[in-house]
Amino acid sequence: MSTTDAAGNIALARREKIDGVMTLSSETAVPTVAAVAASLSLPGFSQRTAELATDKLAMKDAFVRHGAPTSPHRAVTGFDDARAFTTENGFPVVLKPAVNSGQRGTSRVDDEASLDAAVADALAHAPDGRALIETFVPGPEINVTAVVENGQATVLSISERVTAAPPHFGIAIAHAAPPHLERTQLAALHEAVQRAAEAIELRDGIIYPQFIVGLAGPSLLEIAARIPGGFMREVALGLSGIDLVDVAIAQALGETAPLSAVPRSSAKAALVVRFLTELDAHRLNQRPDDERLAAARRLSGIGAVHWHLDHEAPIPSLTHSGARFAAVIATATSRAEAETQAENAIDYLLGD
CATH class of the missing domain: 3.30.70 (Alpha-Beta Plaits)
Incomplete structure (x- = not known):
């Protein structure tokens, strides 16, 4: 059964009388997880949180409303939207589909000549015909894994996302920890993680926010409300001794304090x-x-x-x-x- 088939998964969950629902890595499964939890009155994040964590336009708007640091952005449904944004904000910019993952349809644009092709590529990968344009912020890319309990975020790992050089854009070729950040930058990052969790209205769950740490401090790129892929589960386990799968299962079963309940192994420096x-x-x-x-x-x-x-x-x-x-x-x-x-x-x- 497809992970996008909410009705089918709800029917199966009712028939099997499941005790909990979760996803591992899959972005497309997040709305279905929320739908199953809501329909069966199971522990889990809300459908509103699922929307804010998978729709990048709704997500960026929520960052702005909640004071989470992020770069200027605008919705794009055609070439004129992107041209208007660059006229107001200049270059470089980043184009990406509003709903997608894995850096598909994502590109950096440095000048007017490349803009239309980037818009076309982003919209070609946008299942709902919407893309996002945002100001590019220079600086190291930082990945964070965190667990939210009763609205409070606890960071498990902070790592640097080393990306492939141009002409590639945004594709990680390494994760490295600890990141080359100063103490003040790390403190600002922890504060931004909390604001990001509040922006997507998550009370209990796992978050995977991604940042650029620029001259003005951390700038939120996006956030996921799931166990991340790309071996980020292994990064969190290695640096904290906590397996995010154990946490997700505990939360899906209604454990109110999973971080104190799950096993811990030794953490690596x-x-x-x-x-x-x-x-x-x-x-x-x-x-x-x-x-x-x-x-x-x-x-x-x-x-x-x-x-x-x-x-x-x-x-x-x-x-x-x-x-x-x-x-x-x-x-x-x-x-x-x-x-x-x-x-x-x-x-x-x-x-x-």
């Missing part, structure tokens, strides 16, 4: 997730077999090695996050050491 993409393909002498993958997992500091590319499959073009075909996760006592361990494992995998 530093963690790096390094993705493999077409940018690494020129170094790939031969695709690793099971023996080589197992040996890579035994290297110093390596917590996990994931390889998703079949031996006969072509290297995917890096147009969205789904084109990342492998990942290495390393932990250490410092970010620099974790980065070195991750690169050593990648060198071994690629046959260098």
